[in-house]
Amino acid sequence: QSRGETRYRTENLPMACPACCGVEIRPFMDYRGCRLARCDACRLVFMDPPPPPTVLGELYADPYDGATAGYFKKVEKKMRRSRIRVKKIIGALGRDPKGLGFLDIGCSGGFVAEAARERGFVATGIDPDGAAISYARGHYPANTFHHGFLETIDLPAESFDAVYCSEVIEHSSDVNRFVARLAAVMKPGALVYLTTPDIEHWRRPRDITHWDAFCPPSHCLYFNPENLTRLLARYGLAVTRRSVAFKPGIKLMARRVDGAVLP
Numbered sequence: 001q002s003r004g005e006t007r008y009r010t011e012n013l014p015m016a017c018p019a020c021c022g023v024e025i026r027p028f029m030d031y032r033g034c035r036l037a038r039c040d041a042c043r044l045v046f047m048d049p050p051p052p053p054t055v056l057g058e059l060y061a062d063p064y065d066g067a068t069a070g071y072f073k074k075v076e077k078k079m080r081r082s083r084i085r086v087k088k089i090i091g092a093l094g095r096d097p098k099g100l101g102f103l104d105i106g107c108s109g110g111f112v113a114e115a116a117r118e119r120g121f122v123a124t125g126i127d128p129d130g131a132a133i134s135y136a137r138g139h140y141p142a143n144t145f146h147h148g149f150l151e152t153i154d155l156p157a158e159s160f161d162a163v164y165c166s167e168v169i170e171h172s173s174d175v176n177r178f179v180a181r182l183a184a185v186m187k188p189g190a191l192v193y194l195t196t197p198d199i200e201h202w203r204r205p206r207d208i209t210h211w212d213a214f215c216p217p218s219h220c221l222y223f224n225p226e227n228l229t230r231l232l233a234r235y236g237l238a239v240t241r242r243s244v245a246f247k248p249g250i251k252l253m254a255r256r257v258d259g260a261v262l263p
Contacts (some may be wrong), residue, residue, distance in 0.1 A: 018175050019044040019227040031209065034216035042227035045199055047220035050173035059218050072109050072135060082115035085193065089162050090119060092241060092253050093191050097121045100161035103185065105150050106168035110136025113143045121162065126150055151177050155185050163192040170196045170219045175231065183235040188258040192237065194250075200224040201248035213248065225250050 016023055022041030025048075029036055037048040051059075090097050098120035104113045107125025109132055117123040123143040127133050133147040146153045151174070163186060172178040186192065197213035198204070199222035205211045213219060223231075228250060229239045236257045243251040 017042060017044055018046055018221070019223070019231040029208075031214075031216055034220075036216065039227075042230060043200070043224055044227045045222040047173075047216050050220050051217040052173070055217055075109075075111070078109070078111045079115060082111040083118070085112060085164070085166075086115040086119055086121075089116075089164065089191065089193050089253075092193075093162055095161070097162070101159050101187075103155075103160040103163045105163065105165040105182070106171075107136060107145065108132045110140040110143060110145060112164050112166075113145070114140040116162070116164075117143055124155075124160075126153060150185075151181050157184050158187045160185055161187055161190050163190065165192055166195045168196075169194065169228075170213075170221045170223070173220060175221055176234075179231060179235045179237070183237055183256055186237075186256040188256055190256050191240075192254050192256075194228075194232075194252055194254065196223055196228065196250050198224060198245065198248050198250045201245065203246070204248040211248065223250060225252070228252070 017025060017039035020039060020042040022039045024040035025037050026040060027035070028038040028045050035048055036045055038045045093100075097116070100121050102113065102116040102121035102123045104110075104116070104123065104125040107113050107127045108129070110125050113123040113125040113136070117140070125133075125136055125143060125145045126148065127136070127145070128147070128149055130147050133145050136143070136145045146155075163182065165182065169175065169178065182192065197211075197219065199208075208214050214222070225242060229252075232239060232254050237254040238257050239252050239254045241253040245251050
């Protein structure tokens with residue numbers, strides 16, 4: 001990992017950190033043709049430059065082999081896990097979910113959306129993988145599923161009471177646009193359950209290239225709990241709970257602050 005001996009702010013590096021807007025940015029490492037930088041202030045590690053939309057499109061073009069293998073196996077096990085997570089969201093929400101809007105960002109085969117519908121939510125799912133969306137629509141037709149990215153799908157503002165966003169934010173090539181859109185579709189007081197890898201977790205391999213979550217350009221941002229909290233707060237999302245993660249990850253819940261003025 002090459003961190004450099006001096007601080008940088010040059011034409012070859014971004015003018016500001018995506019998480020904290022800090023300008024003290026230095027090289028982190030080059031890996032398989034991807035250049036990563038690190039913010040001195042908040043310690044976010046991110047791809048510089050981020051992958052272009054054409055690359056992102058290729059990454060999400062049927063990663064699950066036509067929905068016939070891999071992630072779409074062991075559906076009952078996935079549904080059991082999804083029901084547990086929805087139960088946690090309901091507990092934190094503190095309301096009867098009947099008729100409330102639920103959004104699953106990165107819904108894959110629609111398992112969490114379906115678990116939410118079972119509990120009374122009106123569920124919507126989004127995923128850029130067309131095969132996953134086809135699977136979800138075919139198996140869970142009572143829900144609404146959109147093919148694409150949160151930033152480009154036309155969803156009504158302030159329409160969701162609960163959002164599930166697991167292992168998604170680290171893929172974003174424009175994370176401020178992503179979080180701004182996330183906050184915009186949440187009602188004031190709405191809850192988001194968010195998970196992402198934690199680059200500073202004590203169980204992360206010392207050699208970062210041996211960490212299974214280190215996979216640029218698919219993952220182009222590597223957070224710690226503090227810089228992620230700071231980023232969310234900029235868009236009126238206040239972290240209310242962070243769970244202990246035994247694997248190198250961050251698990252948190254945040255609410256959209258009532259009356260927050262979005263940038």
